[in-house]
Amino acid sequence: MADLPKADELFKSINYTPPSTGWMDTPVDTSPGNWCYPAKAEKLEYLGFPNPREWNPADVDWKLPENWQDIVHEGFKERLDKYRSLKVFMDICVRCGACADKCHFFIGSGDPKNMPVLRAELMRSIYRKDFTMAGKILSTLTGSRVMTEDVLKEWFIYFYQCTECRRCSLYCPYGIDTAEITMMARELLHLCGVNINWILEPVSNCNRTGNHLGIQPHAFKDIVDFMVDDIEEITGKRLNVPLNEKGHEVIFITPSGDVFADPGIYTFMGYLMLFDHIGLDYTLSTYASEGGNFGLFTSADMMKKLNAKMYAEADRLGAKWILGGECGHMWRVINQYMDTMNSELNTLEVPVSPITGTVFESARQTKMVHITEFTADLMKHNKLKLDPSRNDHIRATYHDSCNPARAMGLLDEPRYVIKNVVKNFFEMPEQTIREQTFCCAGGSGLNTDEIMEIRMRGGLPRGNALKAVQEQNDVNMLSCICAIDRATLPPLANYWAPGVDVCGVHELVGNALILDGEKERETDLRFNPLPGKEG
Amino acid sequence: MNALYSLVLVFALVLIALFGVGSAHMAGLFGTLLPYVAVAVFLVGFARKVICWAKSPVPFRIPTTAGQQKSLDFIQHDRFDNPVTPGQTFIRMVLEVCCFRTLFRNTKVELRDGRVTYASSKFLWLFSLLFHYSFLLIVIRHMRLFFEPVPECIAFVEMIDGIMQIGVPRLYMSDLLILAGLGFLLGRRLQDPKLRYISLVTDYFPLLLIIGIALSGIYMRYFAHVDIMAIKKLTMGLVTFSPVIPAGISVVFYIHLFLVCVLLVYFPFSKLMHAGGVFLSPTRNMPNDTRINHHENPWNDPNIKPHSYEAYEDEFREPMIEAGLPVDKKA
Ligand code: SF4
Ligand code: SF4
Numbered sequence: 001m002a003d004l005p006k007a008d009e010l011f012k013s014i015n016y017t018p019p020s021t022g023w024m025d026t027p028v029d030t031s032p033g034n035w036c037y038p039a040k041a042e043k044l045e046y047l048g049f050p051n052p053r054e055w056n057p058a059d060v061d062w063k064l065p066e067n068w069q070d071i072v073h074e075g076f077k078e079r080l081d082k083y084r085s086l087k088v089f090m091d092i093c094v095r096c097g098a099c100a101d102k103c104h105f106f107i108g109s110g111d112p113k114n115m116p117v118l119r120a121e122l123m124r125s126i127y128r129k130d131f132t133m134a135g136k137i138l139s140t141l142t143g144s145r146v147m148t149e150d151v152l153k154e155w156f157i158y159f160y161q162c163t164e165c166r167r168c169s170l171y172c173p174y175g176i177d178t179a180e181i182t183m184m185a186r187e188l189l190h191l192c193g194v195n196i197n198w199i200l201e202p203v204s205n206c207n208r209t210g211n212h213l214g215i216q217p218h219a220f221k222d223i224v225d226f227m228v229d230d231i232e233e234i235t236g237k238r239l240n241v242p243l244n245e246k247g248h249e250v251i252f253i254t255p256s257g258d259v260f261a262d263p264g265i266y267t268f269m270g271y272l273m274l275f276d277h278i279g280l281d282y283t284l285s286t287y288a289s290e291g292g293n294f295g296l297f298t299s300a301d302m303m304k305k306l307n308a309k310m311y312a313e314a315d316r317l318g319a320k321w322i323l324g325g326e327c328g329h330m331w332r333v334i335n336q337y338m339d340t341m342n343s344e345l346n347t348l349e350v351p352v353s354p355i356t357g358t359v360f361e362s363a364r365q366t367k368m369v370h371i372t373e374f375t376a377d378l379m380k381h382n383k384l385k386l387d388p389s390r391n392d393h394i395r396a397t398y399h400d401s402c403n404p405a406r407a408m409g410l411l412d413e414p415r416y417v418i419k420n421v422v423k424n425f426f427e428m429p430e431q432t433i434r435e436q437t438f439c440c441a442g443g444s445g446l447n448t449d450e451i452m453e454i455r456m457r458g459g460l461p462r463g464n465a466l467k468a469v470q471e472q473n474d475v476n477m478l479s480c481i482c483a484i485d486r487a488t489l490p491p492l493a494n495y496w497a498p499g500v501d502v503c504g505v506h507e508l509v510g511n512a513l514i515l516d517g518e519k520e521r522e523t524d525l526r527f528n529p530l531p532g533k534e535g
Numbered sequence: 536m537n538a539l540y541s542l543v544l545v546f547a548l549v550l551i552a553l554f555g556v557g558s559a560h561m562a563g564l565f566g567t568l569l570p571y572v573a574v575a576v577f578l579v580g581f582a583r584k585v586i587c588w589a590k591s592p593v594p595f596r597i598p599t600t601a602g603q604q605k606s607l608d609f610i611q612h613d614r615f616d617n618p619v620t621p622g623q624t625f626i627r628m629v630l631e632v633c634c635f636r637t638l639f640r641n642t643k644v645e646l647r648d649g650r651v652t653y654a655s656s657k658f659l660w661l662f663s664l665l666f667h668y669s670f671l672l673i674v675i676r677h678m679r680l681f682f683e684p685v686p687e688c689i690a691f692v693e694m695i696d697g698i699m700q701i702g703v704p705r706l707y708m709s710d711l712l713i714l715a716g717l718g719f720l721l722g723r724r725l726q727d728p729k730l731r732y733i734s735l736v737t738d739y740f741p742l743l744l745i746i747g748i749a750l751s752g753i754y755m756r757y758f759a760h761v762d763i764m765a766i767k768k769l770t771m772g773l774v775t776f777s778p779v780i781p782a783g784i785s786v787v788f789y790i791h792l793f794l795v796c797v798l799l800v801y802f803p804f805s806k807l808m809h810a811g812g813v814f815l816s817p818t819r820n821m822p823n824d825t826r827i828n829h830h831e832n833p834w835n836d837p838n839i840k841p842h843s844y845e846a847y848e849d850e851f852r853e854p855m856i857e858a859g860l861p862v863d864k865k866a
Contacts, residue, residue, distance in 0.1 A: 175599055
């Protein structure tokens, strides 16, 4: 990381003119810094994934299985039969380039292979060769090529420079979703044992301990107790937080990043305070202590396996419905996949807010409500006692986390919540928010330090928009509804817009909530003095 | 380079027709047999491709949401960008297919004064729309060659198209507009370095082919003044399955017809299938309603089970009990 260039140097190095050599003739750069560390053999073994071994992407020999070409070919064929999306997307791109400058990785790097269209062409060229008549006969003329080790390496580099954020899909006239293509390419790479540790380790932890970080149940309880202590110190109130308890109405599931890392923990404290304030009959679970699902970045089967825990645990504990915390791809999985994959496990009831009586019709089938939907409803019905002035030291903007925004359409609920608890709220430029939002550049399992430069490049559009509101409106807080964002945005903000902090929406709620019988607060949830209480 | 290959290819096609009819006197082949083959290949190929797509399931609903979801009553739902009913989805598709709505959104990124800037960029939208609608008009106009008497609606389209009343024969607007559209699409590909970089022979070839078709058509109509009655005799013969080759048809017509045949044959095997594919695109043609309604994944594997709670408790029972967490089985 020492050689990460300064922000303005990096900016100046961006050049949108492609190299003079054609993309098929431009060799892929596998030097360190261009890739995330490969998955550890033991993680693959534990999960039963193929070809566990020690290997290094910088080496020439990747220790692929002998028949890796057949494996890829067969896997490709299988997925074409399983997914119409893949088949259609392989055939109908007209290379109009409308998507080309929509990817944050291209905007920040200028590397033409980061144009979504070309990223997909890396795979399409093989599709044409293997599965179309024209491609078989007239290879170079139709842009097809043979699957070689170099192509596979290129896949590894560039399909792990896509955060599956789906921004490109928004602009494609045919809705071609490069994220879908990336997902398929990664599945094929997995079949040969080519994958990254920053995804596989969380997957394996999540399977075993219930969460990505490998927090075991007793440690989980300790962490919750610490937070209860902190809340007591700030508010003078000791909260009771049920863990693994049967017979409660609601089970609350949030990404483990909220439990573990700063600044997510403040958001977690906000949840706990909210539940106490409204007297919600709920429990947490240590077994299903992860909302995020890195299976989504691995394979459809693994996604299902991890996701199934939510229903299984809700059923075991006898909850009526599930409340979900602030998490990005967790909500993509819940919105797009969960019921289709796991409906047979779902014994829950249609969610009804016990406080307002609102029936969450939009979650009739999955039985899972997003916390900003839940809180917005509480606020609309005036069920919360709030003192927004406690957030007066905060000048906030809001980052639409990609997945809830573009795979779900959760845009106004968080804004409604924020505006009820923060007086100073400012939107970033129009082309960078709501459905056009820019990725944090660390999603889909890429928030690892060894590719910091790639992340900072990809973070340019978001950082730039943030800088704009920082300069214009003195914004000092970037709020978001994703635990990955809460991990990836701080370094990004630090790089592109130093001085801006990152928080979850429910941290702001926690600050503003007036708990029954609480003492006069002197600090916010971060132990920073409240306005007027300094010194 | 790829553009040049494509140009050579189109020229070769012109020459084939030129010599085929002009010197080799194979008007029968070019005027009757080839059109039949081409239409057959087009229809069968198109249908096969669509069926091939349709055979793969859409296991999951993955619409790209471009607006606010349907949720609480007081939050305004964006019905056509985030549809939840088939009706709303239908309108989304109509707007997409008929108005190219997504392209309308297009923006352009530039680096300016140390900033990334995003400017609206609607040229691609405008010229693609021009191209596609002119093409449609022209196809409809040509239908007069296949009907006797000519149906009113076709005559009407023709009337509208020539409403400017310029010159003899009357100038059709669509002839100019299609050239403008095609010219822009080609120019853009050649001039923008990013686009040039991603463009394959298969991107230039159809453009140049259609330009060839348009130019030969325009040449016939406005400059060569071909014998339209003879041509109609030929086309009527084709549709009534009693093909005739009337005398006196200029060779330009055969070139035009041959290029059209090539286009028809080429169509189902190329990116031109976006015409069919856009209707099947899973990110656009599905409502965003998986939290509301159940959908089936035909290959869902019921044997995939989560790591069970029992196994979890077995592994961590002792520390759980010690920490005071509830357990199902005491020790
Ligand atoms: S916008 Fe769509 S059709 Fe155009 S190049 Fe990109 S993926 Fe292809
Ligand atoms: S999904 Fe996001 S990261 Fe991937 S190619 Fe598209 S815009 Fe880029």
